[in-house]
Amino acid sequence: MSLLAIEDLSVRYGRTEALRAVSLALDAGTSLGLVGESGSGKTTLALALLGLLPKAGRVTRGRVLIDGVDLLTLAPEALRRRRWVDLAYVPQGAMNALDPVSDLRHQFEATQRAHRDGNAKARAAELFARVGLDESWLRRFPHEFSGGMRQRATIALAMLFEPRLLVADEPTTGLDVLVQRQVLDLLREARRERRMAMLFVSHDIAIVAELCERMAVLYAGELVEIGATADVLDSPAHPYTMGLRRAVPDIRFPDRTTLSIDGAPPSLAPPPKACAFAPRCPFAQPRCHAEPVSARVLPDGRHVACHRASEAAALWVEAQAPETWRRAG
Amino acid sequence: MTERGLLRFGTPSGRIGLAMFAAFCLVALAAPWLLPYDPLAINYVGERQLARLRPPGGAFLLGTNYYGRDILSQILIGSRVSIGVGLLSALIIVFIGTNVGLVAGYYRGRIDALLMRLTDIAFGIPFFPFAVLLVALLKPSIWNIIITISCLLWRSVARVTRAQVLSLRERAFVRAARVAGASDLRIMYVHIFPNILPMVLLYVAIGIAYAVLSEASLSFLGFGDPQVVSWGSMLYDAYTTGSISRAWWWTLPPGLCITLFVISVFLIARDWELIANPRLAT
């Protein structure tokens, strides 16, 4: 049984159906990258998983299983006890995630006290060392930390109970490249040492490619493609993934021009009935506009939500040509 | 509750507030024709027996006060002064405050420093003690109360308006207007002012509340105009004749009217606050 199993998860904000019937699984010790444009629902998925949906958001269907236990139906106290022990979280905006009016040591102690006894100060110092922060910084306040240092602090805090699953929501956004590198190394090292599973949410395919064994692509609240990172990147099966792939410069083909996908994601209030990508898809057929899509399993185990999934390889060749994308829609 | 909806209908509590406020204003306007008795007339029961401190019921719906005057009539006619002073003071407060804020925020530089220094001084003055000083030294009259309230309470409107104008003047539409050759006055009053209107109306409401409370308090201390009946002066009469604890029908109504009227104003103010600061609506 996999560590994390999300089944048929749907989330609605008022009339907007931000997430529709998303299912994915994550085994212990493995990592899954979650990519998509902003507004694709990737952060909503992470928050729903952690039970941190804002007041306006509601889970309308689906289950989130950790070791087979559905977090959504768990009693608050039971959920609270699992938090940070089973699954920890590195927030996107580390800038104001830390409580501005208390120092780091205090924030460590509060988290330690919430779960079990232990010498929080020593543990904090050890974790700070692991993330390359001097112990003296424990007495300082969040506003005294730089962006990168603050992100490292949150990572250290996430490691407090050696959680089995770490959810990282675009931890490197807003950091300069050098600091990004340090943060990514930290995450990779943390995973390897502790065999910790990781769900890495990002809009940057390059980072996911480097860090995650498997990758899932979200578009307009639907999971369009999920599979091994290598497969998804080398031979994308879903036209949207192809578009993404062509939008990223590839070191192997320096002179290839990057393409952009015309149009914009559809409104999700109410959400489209058929394939959400159809209006922008260069390979769309009448069927795509009419019939809802269900995920098909490819020989290499990938799941693709596309009527023409079987012709993926051919379509990918055609997608290489820039003019294909000009006549789309 | 979307902002547009808010503008047209307001929140349920806002609508209740508006209804109460309208009711009070209507009563105030129609008071002279609603009076069961002459508020200042001494009423008698039977031949020569003074109707002094009679509890509610019978001929006097809300009973009579120490001097045999009908309390319901005094409440009705009193509403004119209390509400009149409230509205008038609030309008003056907001007029001064908004203009000071506009000029200071828009022109900045020396004018801003001068006006803001003036505002700081106004903030340094403890309001009510100063009001007592001014009214006691002048003569007891409603106009002195209005002057006293207005010449101090404009300070908070000025400071908030200035802050908003400072941010608004940097906005694109203001720069566009200036480039289009609009005069300073036009920019201030045609372009900037409408944007701070919700906040200004919020302070009109708060101004009315404070003005009504101040008038009642000053009248209660005996600085009101004795010839004019107001809710505050009714409580002053009750207090100086030592009837507070016995004549509940004389003490409760004026106090309740003041409180209910101020509540209605605060309810309306909350709606304006939501419009001025939508984020609170979550």
Next chain:
Amino acid sequence: MSYSRRSFLDAFAAASGTAVAVPGAVALFDAAMSRAIAQQAPTGPVPPLQFLSPNWPDYVEISRLLVASWSKLGITVEARQGTTQSVLGEVIGEHKMPHVVGVSWGGAPDRIDPDYFLTEFFHTRRATKGGLNYGHYRNAAFDEIADAQRREMDPEKRRALVWKAQEMLATDNPIIVFTYRNSTQAYNKARFAGVVPTLGSGIGMSYIPWTYYKMRPLTSRRIVRIANFTEIVTLNPFATPEIFNATLLRWMYPTFVTRGPNGEIEPWAAEKWNALDGQTVDMTLRAGMVFDDGRPVTVEDVKFTFDYMLQWKFPALARVNDVLDSVEILSPREVRFRLKQPSASFVPNVLGFCFVAPRHIWQNVPGSSGVASPADWPNENPVGYGGFRFREWRKGEFVRLETNKNFFLAPQIDGAIWLVVPNIENQLAMMESGAADILGWTIDGEQAKRLNRHPELEAVSVPSHGMHEARFNMELAPVSDPAFRLAIQHATDRKEIIDVVFSGLGIDALNSVITPANKFWANPNVPNVEFSIDKARKVLADAGYTWDGGGRLQYPRR
């Protein structure tokens, strides 16, 4: 006058018409009331009558009643109130006065003698700024009689003169006396017995404190708690500007003579006195009186005190400088007072007000105490010789006095505490809850009825010589016309004022400046002015006044 919308708007307009311009209590009236000496007879409609009074609750009500009844003569009456300060300042201080000004006077001991109300209120000498004849009633014949009665030592002859003066005032009508409001206090008869009703002081006021000398404690509570409005401002008897402060200090520094319960003069710190002729009075000091520090009270102290007053000319004791020439010691217990001019009121108003100050203390004041005049010396622990001795004074809270058992008339209670309770509501509640035993100020009928409902409390109402009056401005039309003033008298319903404002606890003043309760001096055959609007209108008609179509009063055509 029905409370029509128009009249309210007028009140609103009247109020708004004032203060918006330069602040100034009676500024509006200045314009209208310039004191034109020779005014040619006015014609046309009679202008609105301006009535000014302090914003004391009773006068607010009286003004409302007067506006109602006087308007029935076809005139509009505008009543306006000012703070105590602004009215006293403008009217008494500057003699700036509208048509009519209403003020009330307390029942102080030195106003029982007729000289006070006659001379201070109506003598031409007092028609100058700061004087109490702010109505500017100038009548040489009246001045002559007023001065004569001052000098007349024979009581019978003096009374004839005083009666004559009252008759002149009754015909000239410079003043309307509404009522002599009773002095009413309540006391806890379960705890104390033997209260003494006294003219002007009632049973509880400090003016003439027979109650506090005669009352007997019935329970273990031997210190009486008195709830009073005002508080004292000084413990220095030479500097007491105000009557409550002055009379309370006289509990520690007793005066030479005092007033009995019905106002007759009685010996107090003096055993007896003898007026040889109008200008010399011999007085015998009471034997055995001792200061609180054990030193005997001697004639040397008496002479020292009067010389001290003559030397420093204390404002609060100006009456001594007015009349006293010198003091001479005749024997170890007798002194002789030589007066500048014969004064019938010397005994009641000077010997009834002055006291003995211990020479061994006051002789070195101001001395090194760095105070400009003795009046500024705080006298923090006063050394007196009276029935009560000073214990403690907490400003704004209370003054505590302790009984002096070896005073010749030793009080039976152990002490008295004057509580400062500035609102009537709390005073009544303290009486009902037992926190206070007796009231030190006056209450009115309704409040008395409320306290009488409690079995252990009893309210006693005693006539007083303090009056509620209104003064006419003798130099301002239409009130300068005697006929108009008489009409106003007829249009004043004194009975209603007493019933409504004082709930019956007051004597109808019968238009006399001396209260009928002051039996010896009050002139019984002063013609009373009956309340009748018809009579009032007849008086106006006889004087040539007419009414226009709208019922508005017109001046007589010359």
Next chain:
Amino acid sequence: MSAEAGRGAHRLAARLAQSLLTIWVLVTLIWLMFRLLPGDPTTALLGTGQLPPDAIQRLRKAWALDDPWLVQYLRYLANLVVGDLGLSFVFREPVMKIIAPALVNTLLLMVPAVTISVMLGVVLGARLGWRRGALSEVAGNIIVLVLRSLPAFWIGIIVLVIFSYTLGWFPIGGIRTPAFFPETWIEEIPGYDVARHLVLPVLAAVLYFVADPLMIMRTAMLEARTEDFVAYAQARGLSDGDVMRIARANAMLPVVTYVGIMVSFAFGGQVLLEVVFSWPGMGRLMVNSVLQRDYPVAQAAFLLMAVLVVGVNLAVDLAYARLDPRIRDD
């Protein structure tokens, strides 16, 4: 001195200078007001009839009321700087001797009242802003609304009538029972009598003061809940109470700044409550001295209130820095 401290000191000096300027303008304003308007200290004595006119003139000269205004003003300023507030016209004693006990009484009432109100405001406001949609929120809003709309003196009267006149649990007014002879052991406790007199005025004052801090705290709490660090705290599995306390610590900042403004309004309520409860504080003293045209005392009382308001605002600035580390450094 490090740059940081230098900058802080400079900012403090500027604030102090501005406060002094404000106070100087107030002093002049009040001084002028008394002179411009009718009546002077001797007026009060006219009515008593004790003082014939010439005696009044002697008094005016003794109190130097006839000196040219400018001389009086400069003399007043000179004395003020030295701390000599002059002699009270009514009590003929140094003003400081009269003001000092009145100030103590005022603070005796105001300090507990303001402290309790702020604490109550923070705790209840936090709870109100935290539990969304609960019935308690609706009730809380109604209570805040009513409390903000009640006139201060009316609260005083109602409290007095209920707890003192009717139930008799507490004394009727004033600050102590004169000649108080403690019988039971409770009454032996020092200050018991004053405490008993203090209960009702403080209760009324808290009812009057608590509304604003409560409302500000609730609004600040509503905003704090949406902050990222609250979600992050929840994510870390902290208990609901711990999370609320974190939000509350951040939401408290606007309430602290409000205390400065609150004190200036507090004096208003204070004047009214002192009159209703016969509390011999500065508020009542000021009203009485204004009525008696006792310039020095009225001016001093008002000046002291203004200085206290300015002082508290300064203290609030400093406290704010200590509470919010972000401010402490700049």
